[in-house]
Amino acid sequence: MEGLFTFAPAIVLFPLVAFAITLLVGRYLPLGGAIPGIVATGGSLALSLVMAAAVAGGETTNELVYTWFETPEITFHFGLLIDPLSAAMLVVVSLIAFLVHVFSLSYMNAEGETGLPRYYAGLGLFTFSMLAFVVADNLLMSFVFFELVGLCSFLLIGFWYRTKSAPSAAKKAFLVTRFGDFFFLIGVVAIAASYGTLSFAGDASFVTAAESAIDSETFFGFDADTWVTITGLLVLGGVIGKSAQFPLHTWLPDAMEGPTPVSALIHAATMVAAGVYLVARMFGYYALSPTALAVIAFVGGFTALFAATMGCVKDDVKQVLAYSTISQYGYMMLAMGVGGYVAGVFHLLNHAVFKALLFLGAGAVIIAMHHEQDMWKMGGLKEQMPVTYYSFLAGSLALAGIIPFSGFWSKDEVLYDALIVGLSEPLILAAYAMALLAVFFTGFYTIRMVRLTFHGEPRSEAAESPHAIGLPAKIPLAVLGVLALVGGAMNLKPLEELAGLEVAFLERWLDGQGVGSVDGLTYHAYSETVHYGHEYIGGPEGTVILSAALSLGLALAGAGLAWTLYSGPEPTRHTERLGSLRDLAVANYYQDEYQVWLARGLTLPLARASDRFDQTAIDGVVDGVGSVSRFGGERLRRLQTGQVTDYAALVILGVLALLVVLGINGGWFL
Amino acid sequence: MMAIEGYVLLSAGLFCIGLFGILTRRNALMFLMAVELMVNAAVINLVAFALYHGTLTGQVFGLFVLGLAAAEVAIGLGIILVLYRNFGTIDVSVPTTMRW
């Protein structure tokens, strides 16, 4: 390791040191042990920026740090892989971790919480795990830190262990993501067993090995390309669990039981982001398998719609955000699945910023509301908390995908990439259609949330006299608000397509043009591998305009609908009332019959149906697995009668059974 | 000299008597004796095969097995004694406080 990269391990180790300090002596430190964490994440942020600068200067690193142990077949090691992708992710993760630490001063310290050292220690460990995951240079190391991330979320979601719901939410999050991780584990092992390497990059990477194996080798009786699909999908199991994609998304809404800054961290930068980041990290591998890509795209598109509809009926501000997260990660998966690597990463980065912003904003609102989270008890906060309002609004508009906020640019690119592939692939087109429809719902629930929270008249005592929030809460909000506004400038792809300006910075960054890059890990290399053809309507320019117009139009329509539905000082609970169409027509805030139909005839049933499906079918399956194993265990334990004579008889029976079975096997009785 | 099959049949018979005793007896002492029968069946085998193969190993091992069987009985009697103190019986099917 040379030059600046000598310091790269420090990025990861700073939060670990903070964790250790806070854990050991946190109770003697001021501010509940927040300072080591803030200093450490600040240091990580600074160093991450240095790394990004180094990458911009044309350097990258892919180094072995510590060899775990070797066998003749394979070496297990820890290593650092810093390329444009991980450098960008490092900056975002450490930035958000830093801001969350600062924000926590307001959210946790000022509220007189107990157990703060435990909280900050957890945050430190969480940040450490995620940063280590980001710089991992091989799949096993990824897996280890992926799991550690899950463990930290378990600890932090269950922070308020005295409540009834938090521990079970923590356990659910842990178990559901673990369920996905078992597939991941099988995938890791299968990849190791078939290629003898787990490295992401370089000549000895499993991607290279798989590439050369295709058309020439078979593994475990499968063709190499089938095997790539199988292993890729197994790893995807972990991604689906962590990134809360259908059908393993159920843990995420429950995870709202954790402290709000933790939610911000989980949703924006760490746990949930880990899944999509993993897909991006090993994108070269997925690019080899059209089937795996199609599955990713379809799951993504479906999740985007499915979660967005559910977001429309939630009353708890954090629940709305939770479903929006699931939906937005669906977009990223869609982007990955259609080969839109840049679009996916772009949306990942943008989403990290604006979702952190929204959660921190929601956190500020929750402080102000004395820990009330029901949006129907809020209202009228706009005048009382302007900083929060304007930053939250910026985040909301970004989430809804309204030009010129960051979310518009990335979501548009996702949809554009999906569209040009979808025109020749019917399955992708279906995914695209669902994602497009989800844009409408996104606009709807986002603006509904803003309206209910900040507009209208205060609907509770707490909303009339909100609690003041401190400076540590306002600064992160302001920083993130600005970023949510200008973040789109990272990659103004439509402008490049239409006006020929060279403004797709992120694309060049990820492609290693003018900056450092690792062979085989560039957008360019990926695009060559992906087998999709592109089609256009009215040429590339026409398609760009069409796609942008469609998504913006739908977003505005959804937003506009919500804006009008929930206008006025005392908005009505549309989603609560299931009255007949006539009752609704009397209501004067419907603009036209189409919207009424859309709101009543489609939105609500769909949303309710998916919500019910979520509650019954999926949770039912999870519970069912539990009961089957319990029942089986119950049967098995009955063997254990407690009578030693029975045991002796069973032992003798067992011996006889072994003799008979092995004897038949050995042909003794013939 | 008697054919080796005779010894093996004898020992197998003894072994099976032991097994039968284990399956039917509930008295701890009887259980223990049944186990001893099985061990002795093995000793007969060892000695007989030692004769058959013309090596001493089996005989010496038989001696060891006898020694160990004695030690086992000693431990067993000790346990049966405390069993009687605690449960007032040496019926092995009585102690079932732990199960499932």
Add this chain to the structure above:
Amino acid sequence: MIEPVQLPDAAALGPALVLGLTALVVFVFDSARPHEPDRGLLAGTTAAGSLLALGVGVWYMIAGVGVPEPDGAGVISLFDGQLVVDQLALFFMLVTAIVTALVAIASYDYMDGHAHQGEYYSLVLLAATGMATMAAANSLVTVFLALELASLPSYALVAILKDNRGSVEAGLKYFLLGALSSAIFVYGISLVYGATGVLQLDLVAEAITGETGQHVLTGNAHDVAGHDGLLGVGIVLLLVGIAFKTASVPLHFWAPEAYEGAPAPIAAFLSSASKAAGFVIAIRVFTTAFPVEATAGLVGFDWSVAFAVLAVATMTIGNFAAAVQENVKRMLAYSSVGHAGYALIGLAGVGAGANELVLGAALMHLFVYAFMNTGAFLFVALAEYWGVGRTFADYNGLGRRAPIACVALTVFMFSLAGIPPLGGFLSKYLLFWGSLQAGMLFVAGALVVNSALSLYYYSRLVKAVWFEEPVTDHGSLAQPVGLYAALIAAAVMTVVVLPGFGPIADSALDAATAVLTS
């Protein structure tokens, strides 16, 4: 490299000898003052003796005992090959010594106020001597002797709380089933002896593979192939004896009761060291004496298939039964049965044409398991010391009263479940990988399903201590020095073992390679 000093060859048994001598020393101490034993002296001697044995073992390992000649000191063979000291033997002697030391330290507090201190420690040491000898046994004679030397003290130890009905009942069940299985085992030995005419493991293998029509030692006319029936039944009966010692199906019935009723440190001792010793015998006997192909050619079946079946049955029964327990100690007992199933995969892989990796992974798993399982049972010992009760509900909220111990418990549980940052992960991972490479897809699948299930009940305990409200107020809980020290040592090792996996993995793989190629 340290030059091995010119000691008599018998000194190669160092760890076992040190343990045995320490037992005698404890007897002498106890004879000196039989009526008011000095608990500290007895526990201290025991711990010191086992640490010394550990030191000797490590020294031999570093000196290269067992490593083939040019690089190391070579395998040391004693008493005409009745005992061998190689890497496998040293590896398991270390495991035994470590667990014995932990148990001795923890027992100082646990056995406070109990009678029979001298007996307790000397029996622990004698059993440990037996286990260490098991590791070196290379003949069916020594295997059986060492096995009994380990078993007989164990029976007495389980029943040592003479006024506790649970302890006595556990002792009775353990003893009766143990006696039964050792009778079956020795009968199996006699049949193998009849078929091959020899008892030493390598000679048995020679007789099986040779097909010379002659007795391997005397040269008399003797055709092993003519006695294939005896050999086949004998092998199955040997398998049964080993299954008892490792608490595998169908001889696992004693385990839940014995572990539940026994004093908790003894349960830790039996479920870690004794089980590991059972596995070393299984590995030694089956890989050395019964080469897979030759044996299959003679008796018709492949014994590794039997191990594969037992592995799947054992892990499934263990984990399913553990999932429904309310009593923590009993849950751990069943989970220990489940882990025996994981370790059996190592033997199942031998016949499937796997390389040393599967077997090496099984050895590593046993090593890591020695720490995490001992630790878990020691936590139960601590809970019994506090007198908080035995069920999951009784453990509720202990995390607030005794955070350090509960952190250790969390480490053990997550490690047992195989969560990555901890020691249990990598060994399970390697087992999984190895079994997949060997093409044992079914076994690998069972491993994953069972691991997933095990997470359910392990995390349940973690949830109980940290997140649940206590049913009764525990008041302030004492912090007994010995128990805490042993607990923390085990926890630290469980964590440290993963980053430091290199040397352990190396020695385990070397041991596996050596035993497979010999």
Add this chain to the structure above:
Amino acid sequence: MSTAWIAISAMALIGVGLPIGMITLSSLLRPSVPEDGKRQTYESGEIPTGGTRFRFNVQYYMVALLFVIFDVETAFIFPWVVTYRDALEGGPSVVAVLAPMLAFLGILIVGLVWAWRNGAVSWARSETTDWRSTQNQ
């Protein structure tokens, strides 16, 4: 069948036949005068009290157990004795031949001393001996 077997058989025959013959002979010759005193159990002149099915002191079994164990151990000394002279002539030093048996006996002695000190061979309960191994707690 060799002559040795004939001699052994003759010895066995005589060994069994002699006592049977003498008992038969005396029963034929002696007068038969049955009376109560003769049917009683002979207890060295004492008049017997109680039935035969009373419980023995547990210490009795302890001693019996010790006897069984140590008795069996002598079986291991026996082969050593038989080969002792041959082994010495075979070359190894006296120490090499003697040491294992001394170690074996040493271990047995440690065990015996321990058992003794712990009261396993004290015949009856006394004030000075701790009855740990048998007390009814």
